Amino acid sequence: MERGEKIKALLASATARDAVCICGWIRQKRISKGIIFFNINDGSCLAGIQAVADESLTGFEELKKLAIGSSVRVRGRLAESPGQGQKYEIQAMAVDIFGDCDEDYPLQKKKHSFEFLRSIAHLRMRTNSFGAVFRVRNAAAYAIHEFFQENGFYYIHTPIITGSDCEGAGEMFHVTTMPLESIPMTRSASGAMGVDFSQDFFRTHAGLTVSGQLEGELFAMALSEIYTFGPTFRAENSNTPRHAAEFWMIEPEMAFYDLDDNIALAQRFIKQVTARVRDRCSEDLAFFAERIDPTLMDRLDAIDRHDFEVLTYTNAVRLLKESGKAFEFPVSWGMDLQTEHERYLTEELIRKPTFVRDYPLEIKAFYMRRSDDGRTVGAMDLLVPRIGEIIGGSQREERLDVLKEMIRSKGLDEAVYWWYIDTRRFGTAPHAGFGLGFERLLQYLTGMANIRDVIPFPRTPGNCEF
């Protein structure tokens, strides 16, 4: 069918011209005597185009009644606009109505709260804010693939359904075909009753992945530099503006990288992705800076201009203690940094993205490489103002004996990780990687305060509609 051009292309046109055609949805309508002004948006860019219909147009009376939200095709002449506020407008010569819009259309010519728009997530992408969010989301995803592809990384699809239920990253959603009203039970060797997974689809317990890291490491041991970019699931009952039960995570994993290389890669990655999104979504980002977060542009400039701070955990603890600030949780070496500590560090003391590295061994996962001091591991988190942890990564423990020791000391079962441990027997190599929360990055890039507003259909405790 004839769908004409994208509005973005018309608005960027070098000259006025005849015989243009656009399809889109009516965002605004103003009626004057013998003339109607429509603002029509097709999502190709933030701005819509003004279409002008005068009473000589066939169907003029119908157009007067056309409601906001209706979809139309407009054919006419692209002309320089005599009015203020736009360079071009379309002087309509024919308007086809695809679909009128019922009068109870919830999107009105007014501001809506994000909370309300969440309740109509099937329509919210038609607003300026959410159109911009999802264009930025697209641009960021594309820039992420570009970064890795340009640097020789291979995109690996790690499984969504996974058999090991103790990767340690979080609570798993169960995946089963067993009847929920009568789950088969069996008595284990120790005499306790438990679910009889031998009757389940996979003949074992299965869940949705909480991380593709372990599988990613296997591929790094063959293709050297790989990344994953896919959905991740956490069944934690987390109710915060930066947690979702389903989110997208980027997990690069690199052979022959140590922690320094890992940190350098993460910084280069954030800088390039940010630069490309700014380049391609300048209009949308300007909108966020104006309407959502006035500090946005300064923050993005800082990413471009300065190197991120790198701080050891030990020094971070020292800085926090020396600050003299009274925290709810007093700082001491060995404890995990609380949100209040992270925020004070990034928002008050350092005021830019900060890597904190070399965390105490006791508070980190089994796969992180034990340092020579015997009490820290080669872990690194990238903390950013407002959002907190955006990246968590580490150099991985490549030494077979140390890895086994770590698994045991964390009370985990070696047997479950037999395939992971195998890589340490068959040509083990130093390697490192990190996980980046895609939505948290988007929050940082857009200034959107709630993770539920940077993902199309947010899944959070008690919310699985749409």
Added chain:
RNA sequence: UCCCCGGUAGCUCAGUAGGUAGAGCAGGUGGCUGUUAACCACCCUGUCGGCAGUUCGAGUCUGUCCCGGGGAGCCA
């Protein structure tokens, strides 16, 4: 899951010392106008989150439940 705040018209909110509800926007009608958050006039709209209680009387007070937001924990 814990702590705090909130739930009043389709939306955003106001509602004073308990006396049975209002403004803007949206919608409708008319007017004016190359308009652009259009403008002007008039009209319409409510189980005041649910349930129970105190009271002659509850949107307003109490209890409880549900939902939302913020903070915390967990983490990406």
